[in-house]
Amino acid sequence: MPERALAAQEPGYRHEDPPLPHLWNGEGEAGSESEGGSRPEGGHLFRVADSDVHASALPPHQRPPHEPRAWRRGAGAGRRHRAVHRGRALRPTQGEGRGIGAGLTVDERAARLQRLGELREGRLPLYGNRFRPTHSIPDVIRDFGPRTSEELEKADGSLKIAGRVLTLRSFGKAIFAHLLGGGAKLQVYFRRDAMGEQGFAQTRWLDTGDWVGAEGRLFRTRTGELTLAVESFQILTKCLRPMPEKWHGLADVELRYRQRYLDLIVNPEVRRMVEVRQKVLAGIRRFLTDRGYVEVETPLMQPLAGGASARPFVTHHNTLDMRLFLRIAPELYLKRLVAGGLERVFEIGRNFRNEGISTRHNPEFTMLEFYQSFATYEDLMDLTEALIGEVAKESVGGHRVTFGEGELDLTPPWPRLTLAESLVRVGGLPEENVGDPDRLQRLAVERGLKLDALEGTGGPGALQMALFEELVEPKLVRPTFITRYPIEVSPLARRNDEDPSVVDRFELFIAGQEIANAFSELNDPIDQRRRFEEQVRHRREEEREWAAVDEDFLTALEIGMPPAAGEGIGIDRLVMLLTGSASIRDVILFPLLRPPKVDAT
RNA sequence: GAGGCUGUAGCUCAGUCGGUAGAGCAUCUGCCUUUUAAGCAGGUGGCCGCGAGUUCGAUUCUCGCCAGCCUCACCA
Numbered sequence: 123m124p125e126r127a128l129a130a131q132e133p134g135y136r137h138e139d140p141p142l143p144h145l146w147n148g149e150g151e152a153g154s155e156s157e158g159g160s161r162p163e164g165g166h167l168f169r170v171a172d173s174d175v176h177a178s179a180l181p182p183h184q185r186p187p188h189e190p191r192a193w194r195r196g197a198g199a200g201r202r203h204r205a206v207h208r209g210r211a212l213r214p215t216q217g218e219g220r221g222i223g224a225g226l227t228v229d230e231r232a233a234r235l236q237r238l239g240e241l242r243e244g245r246l247p248l249y250g251n252r253f254r255p256t257h258s259i260p261d262v263i264r265d266f267g268p269r270t271s272e273e274l275e276k277a278d279g280s281l282k283i284a285g286r287v288l289t290l291r292s293f294g295k296a297i298f299a300h301l302l303g304g305g306a307k308l309q310v311y312f313r314r315d316a317m318g319e320q321g322f323a324q325t326r327w328l329d330t331g332d333w334v335g336a337e338g339r340l341f342r343t344r345t346g347e348l349t350l351a352v353e354s355f356q357i358l359t360k361c362l363r364p365m366p367e368k369w370h371g372l373a374d375v376e377l378r379y380r381q382r383y384l385d386l387i388v389n390p391e392v393r394r395m396v397e398v399r400q401k402v403l404a405g406i407r408r409f410l411t412d413r414g415y416v417e418v419e420t421p422l423m424q425p426l427a428g429g430a431s432a433r434p435f436v437t438h439h440n441t442l443d444m445r446l447f448l449r450i451a452p453e454l455y456l457k458r459l460v461a462g463g464l465e466r467v468f469e470i471g472r473n474f475r476n477e478g479i480s481t482r483h484n485p486e487f488t489m490l491e492f493y494q495s496f497a498t499y500e501d502l503m504d505l506t507e508a509l510i511g512e513v514a515k516e517s518v519g520g521h522r523v524t525f526g527e528g529e530l531d532l533t534p535p536w537p538r539l540t541l542a543e544s545l546v547r548v549g550g551l552p553e554e555n556v557g558d559p560d561r562l563q564r565l566a567v568e569r570g571l572k573l574d575a576l577e578g579t580g581g582p583g584a585l586q587m588a589l590f591e592e593l594v595e596p597k598l599v600r601p602t603f604i605t606r607y608p609i610e611v612s613p614l615a616r617r618n619d620e621d622p623s624v625v626d627r628f629e630l631f632i633a634g635q636e637i638a639n640a641f642s643e644l645n646d647p648i649d650q651r652r653r654f655e656e657q658v659r660h661r662r663e664e665e666r667e668w669a670a671v672d673e674d675f676l677t678a679l680e681i682g683m684p685p686a687a688g689e690g691i692g693i694d695r696l697v698m699l700l701t702g703s704a705s706i707r708d709v710i711l712f713p714l715l716r717p718p719k720v721d722a723t
Numbered sequence: 724g725a726g727g728c729u730g731u732a733g734c735u736c737a738g739u740c741g742g743u744a745g746a747g748c749a750u751c752u753g754c755c756u757u758u759u760a761a762g763c764a765g766g767u768g769g770c771c772g773c774g775a776g777u778u779c780g781a782u783u784c785u786c787g788c789c790a791g792c793c794u795c796a797c798c799a
Contacts, residue, residue: 229768230733230750289759296756313756330749343757367734367748369760374734376791432798451799477798478724487799636799692799705792716790 230364237327238360246324246356253335253358255284259303262340263348271342280353283308284335286361286387287328289368297325298349301334305393309349310336321354331361331387375707380718382711391701395709399697401517403470406490406693409509415466415492420455422448422472428672429453429614432475435485436668447668448474452491453614453688454675457643460493461683468492470693481705482635482695485714493643493688499626502640502687503603506630507534510601510637510696517700524702525599525633532632536601541590541624544604549593559585583608583623598631607641613653615641632699640689647679 241248257265262283266274285301285308297312314322328334336355343349366372371388378385378392386392407417425444427434429451437446452469459467470490477483494502511534514521521532545551555561562585586608598604606624609617615625627641644650654671661669697709707713 233750291758291761292755293758293761294755296758298758298761300759309759311757315756341757343759345757345759347757347759349757364733364749369748370735372734373736374730374791377734379791430799473799475798478796480795480798481793483798489799639799690799695799718790 231362234329234360234362237329238362241327241357241360248357249359250356253284253356254282255335256282259283259285259301259308260306261304262308262350263306266340267348269340274340274342274348277340280337280339281350282335282337283310283350284333284358287330287332287334288365288387290328290330292325295322297328299328301336302387305390305397309343309347310338310352310355311341311343311349312352312355316351317353324355324357327357329361331363331365332357333359333361376715379707379713379715395697395701395703396711398517398701399693399709402513402693402697402700405513405516406470406509409512410466410468410492413466413505415468415494416464418456418459418464418467418469419471420449420452420459420469422474424449424455426670426672427668428675430473430475432477433666434668435474435476450475451489451690453690454672456491456493456688457683457686458675458678460495460643460686460688461678461681465495465684465686466493479714481707484694484706484710487706487710488693490691490693491688493686495684495686497687498685499605499628499640499642499687502689503538503628506603506638506640506689506691507536507601509691513696514700523700525699526702526704530599530633530699532601534601536603536630538603538605538628540606541586541604541608542606544594544598544602545586545589548597549589551589551593556586557582562586562589565589583610587611595631595636596634599633601630601632601637603628603630612641613657614644614650616644616646617649635695635699636692637695637699638689638691640687642685642687643683645679645683645685647676650679651676 238248262281269277283301283303285303288300288302288307289298291298295314299310299312300307301310312322312325334355335358336350336352338350338352338354341349341351366384366388372378372381372384378389382392386396411417423437423439423446425446427447427450429449430453432450434447434450437448438444439446450473452471452473456467456469468490469492470488472486473489474486475483476485479485494505511521511532514523514532523530523532539547542556545556546553551565555565559582562582566585566588590604594604605628606618606621607615607627607629609615609623609625612625612627615627618624618626625641627639629636629640630638644653651671654676658669658671694706694709697703698706701709703709
C-alpha cells in the first residue's frame with residue numbers, strides 16, 4: 123500500500139516497520155509482588171481486605187462492587203495485585219454503541235473502569251491538566267535521536283514528555299512501553315529500582331491507550347533504541363476501551379471511517395494525510411494571495427442551486443419559510459463579485475451534490491474556485507502548472523508521487539491537447555471520423571456506449587464527450603490539459619472566437635481523473651440568458667423541478683463582468699493524488715456513511 | 724438505482740461437504756529488572772449481521788432485509 127510506504131518515512135515510525143502498523147503489545151502489567159503472594163487453586167485470593175474476601179466468596183458474576191482502600195495505606199500496603207479485583211472485573215457491562223468496546227460481557231472496559239475508580243480513590247490527579255511536557259515526542263527524536271549513549275549519559279537534567287501508551291511489555295519489576303505523541307513514538311522504561319516502590323506501584327493502573335506524562339532521562343537500550351528511563355509519571359487520562367490489535371491494527375474500513383479517532387492512533391497514514399491536506403490548503407492560499415487574489419466566502423445555503431449540473435440537497439429555513447439548497451458550486455456568486463470589481467477572488471469550501479457515492483465521489487467535497495479578471499483559460503493553464511507544482515513540493519516534497527503500483531511525475535510543463543486531438547492521438551480514432559457526427563454515432567454504438575448520452579442534446583459535441591470519457595480519459599495518467607470542449611457541455615464558458623461550436627475551456631486530467639476545470643468566462647448576458655433557458659428546459663424535462671434561471675446573476679452580467687477566466691480544482695482528488703489514496707474516503711476524515719444500526723436495548 | 728463480493732470473540736482472521744465453533748493478539752490469573760509482534764503457564768470471552776423458509780437439526784443450504792467494499796449509472 124502506498125500509504126504504508128509514506129508512513130514508513132516518518133521519523134517516529136522508523137524502526138523496522140512491519141507491513142502493518144506495529145502497535146500494541148503487551149502483557150498487562152501484572153503488578154508483581156502481590157500482597158497475598160501465591161494464590162490457592164482456582165485463582166481466588168484470600169489474603170486481601172475484608173470486603174474482598176467477602177466478595178470472593180461469591181461466584182464471579184454475583185460479587186458486589188466494593189471500594190478498595192489499599193491505596194491509602196501507603197506504598198507497602200498498597201502493593202495489591204489486580205487479582206484482588208478479579209471478581210469485579212468479570213462484571214458484565216451493557217453494550218454501548220458499536221465498534222471497539224461495545225457489547226462486551228466479561229469486559230475489558232469494566233477492568234479499566236475499575237482501575238479508574240482506584241485511581242480516584244487514591245486521589246491521584248486523574249484528568250488533571252497541570253502536567254507540562256518540556257518536549258514533544260517529535261522534539262525528543264529530533265534533538266536527541268542523533269546522540270550516542272555517551273552523549274546522552276553526560277547530558278544533565280531530566281525531561282518531561284506526554285503521550286498515549288501504545289504497547290506495554292511487563293517483566294514484573296520493569297516495564298517497557300511505547301508512547302505515541304505528535305505522531306511519533308518513543309519508548310519509555312519503568313524500572314522499580316529507579317522509580318522506588320511507591321512510584322513503580324502506580325504502573326499497575328496503567329493500560330494501553332492511557333495518556334501519560336512521564337519525567338526521566340534519556341538513554342539507549344542494548345539494541346540502541348532511544349528510550350526514556352522514567353523517574354516519575356502520572357496517568358493523565360484513562361482509556362476505557364480496548365485498543366485495536368497491536369499487529370494488524372484496525373483494518374476494517376468501515377470501523378476506520380466510523381471511529382476515525384482509533385484509525386488515527388493506529389494507522390499512521392491517516393495523520394500523514396491530514397498533514398498533507400493541511401499543507402495543500404495552506405500552500406494554495408499562500409500561492410493565490412501572493413498573486414493578489416482575495417479569499418472570500420459565499421453562501422452555502424442558496425435559494426437557487428446553480429453553477430453545476432448536479433442535483434442539490436434541499437433544506438428549509440423556518441422563520442423565512444423558505445426553501446434553500448446547499449450549494450453545488452460557488453461559481454455564480456464568485457462571478458457576481460468579479461462583476462463588482464473584485465478582480466481576483468478565490469474560495470476554498472465545501473460543495474454538496476446529491477449524487478451517487480463512489481471511490482471518487484463524496485456527497486460533500488472540497489473545491490477551490492478562483493477567478494482572474496483580464497485573463498484567459500490559457501493563462502490559467504500556466505497558473506495551474508505552477509500552483510500544483512508548488513503545492514506538491516510543499517506538501518510531499520517533490521513532483522514525484524506514488525500512484526498505484528508506480529510513480530507519477532508532476533513536473534511541469536504538461537502536454538496540452540484539444541479534445542479532438544486527444545480522440546485521435548490518445549483514443550486512437552481515425553482522424554477523419556472526429557468531425558463527422560454519423561461516424562461518431564456509429565463508433566459510439568459499436569463500443570456500446572450509454573445511449574442517454576448519445577441522445578440528450580445530441581450533436582457531435584455530446585458524442586465526442588462520450589467517446590472521450592470512454593477512450594481517452596482513463597489513459598490520461600500523466601498530467602494533461604484537454605482544451606476546446608463542445609459548447610453544449612459548457613453552459614458557462616465563453617465561445618471560441620474562431621470556432622463557435624467549442625468553448626475556451628480546459629480540463630486537467632491526472633491519473634485518469636479530472637482534477638481541474640477552467641474556462642474563459644462567458645460575460646455576454648444575452649448569450650448567457652439563452653444558454654440558461656436552454657439548460658432549464660432540459661432540466662425540466664428530466665423532472666428537475668427546481669431548475670431555474672438565476673435572474674440576479676444575469677443582472678450582474680448586465681451590470682458588466684470584466685473579461686475573466688475561472689477555474690475549479692477538486693481538493694480531495696488532489697490530496698488523493700499526493701497521498702496515493704485509492705478512495706476519496708481516505709482523504710475525508712468523516713466520509714458519509716449510513717448510520718450504524720442501533721441495537722434495541 | 725443495478726450487479727458482484729463480504730459480514731464468525733474487543734481486534735485480525737480460520738472453519739463447519741448441515742450435528743450450536745477455533746487461532747493469534749487484547750483482557751483476567753501466576754512467573755519474569757534492557758524488551759520491542761517479549762516469553763512461559765493457566766483462565767474468561769461468541770443471538771457465527773438480522774428475519775423467514777427447507778430440515779429431526781441451520782453459523783453452514785434457500786429467500787428477504789441491513790451494513791460495508793468493488794464495478795456500473797447519476798456526478799466532480
